[in-house]
Amino acid sequence: MGRAARTSRVAPAEPPRSGRAALLKGLGGLLAVTAAGAAGAGAGLAVQRRAMRRLQLRPDPHAGEPFGSLRGRPVAVRADDGTRLYAEIDGADRTDLAVVFCHGWTLTQDSWHFQRKALRGLGRLVFWDHRGHGRSDGGARDGYTVSRLAADLAAVIDATVPAETPVVLVGHSMGGITIMRYADENPELVGRKIVATGLLCTSSAGLGEVTLGMPALLARVGHRVMPRVIAALGAGSGAVEKVRHLSRGSAILVEDQIAFGPDASPAAVAFAEQMMSDTRMDAFAGYLHSMITTDVISDCASLAGADNLVIGAENDLLTPVEHSLRIAGCVPDSRLEIVPTAGHMAMMERPGIVNDHLGDLIARAAAYGGGVEARPRGA
Secondary structure (H helix, E strand, O other): OOOOOOOOOOOOOOOOOOOOHHHHHOOOOOHHHHHHHHHHHHHHHHHHHHHHHHHHHHHOOOOOOOOOOOOOEEEEOOOOOEEEEEEEEEEOOOOOEEEEEEEEOOOHHHHEEEHHHHHHOOEEEEEEEOOOOOOOOOOOOEEEEEEHHHHHHHHHHHOOOOOOEEEEEEEEEEEHHHHHHHHHHOOHHHOOOOOEEEEEOOOEEEEOOOOOOOOHHHHHHHHHHHHHHHHHHHHHHHHHHHHHOOOOOHHHHHHHHHOOOOOOOOHHHHHHHHHHHOOHHHHHHHHHHHHHHEEEHHOHHHHHOOOEEEEEEEEOOOOOHHHHHHHHOOOOOEEEEEEEOOOOOOOHHHHHHHHHHHHHHHHHHHOOOOOOOHOOOOO
């Protein structure tokens, strides 16, 4: 097991004044307790301007980083319901080992920017966009569900990985949920075709009870109203799409406070917000509704046949450290690592730490590519 988890809470920020604001309000009334919300629109704008100045003046180790510029060989994947999914392959000539990266909710494959830079050359690297995200098509509105995720991942693996090539699955947030559901539906492949998994800042259950650091009373109110707010947003997604870009400054502040740790790179925060802003609203609302209303996403038992790495983050408000502890506790012989002073976007905040852990996982898989049966005891 890794280091003991240390948790802390990050104060919430002011909401954006668009359709996304209603959703974030539904995420538990987080922004109702801010000074901006209490003081009225004029004071709220002043608070926002000051907060933006503080964010812009924060030291930025990734200023000028060309986020979104890394590209591989494009592959069009056809899901079993006909939806076109977009994938890219780095190292397409490699057949010894494949690493398939599954991004999180409201992100794209480009959220793996630092991992793509650092891990190239370790095997065939596959990156793909969930339906309704990035360059993938949207599909039917009722397709944005937890139950849909495993089939989409299966289609990606079939289209991008040779039949005899062992696979490491790496997932962040909803991408980790995708991997757990895939293992549940394909247990015969775990330990054989799927030799290792890396689960980063994700959850196997209880997302509907996440408080985002709020007092318990406000959190309970939010949990009651959130499904209705999300359903309304999904139904009115066409209208919301027309106005959702009007409050980008507020949205960046919300992204910084909810999804990142206390000293995150402003450039990384802005890029994450851009990915969120570009996500289709029906996918935005549909996936969230499914995740928070699915009490148990996976019991994780099917993962036991693989070499499993679970990575949590100290300041993660969306999938708190306790969720990583739960997954690690349910999977025999899994390794747990907690990234210090990082939020939900740990792979963009502390890429060196995350890359080291994932590089070790991939090296182990390459050394023992035949699955857990091939690994020496205690390896």
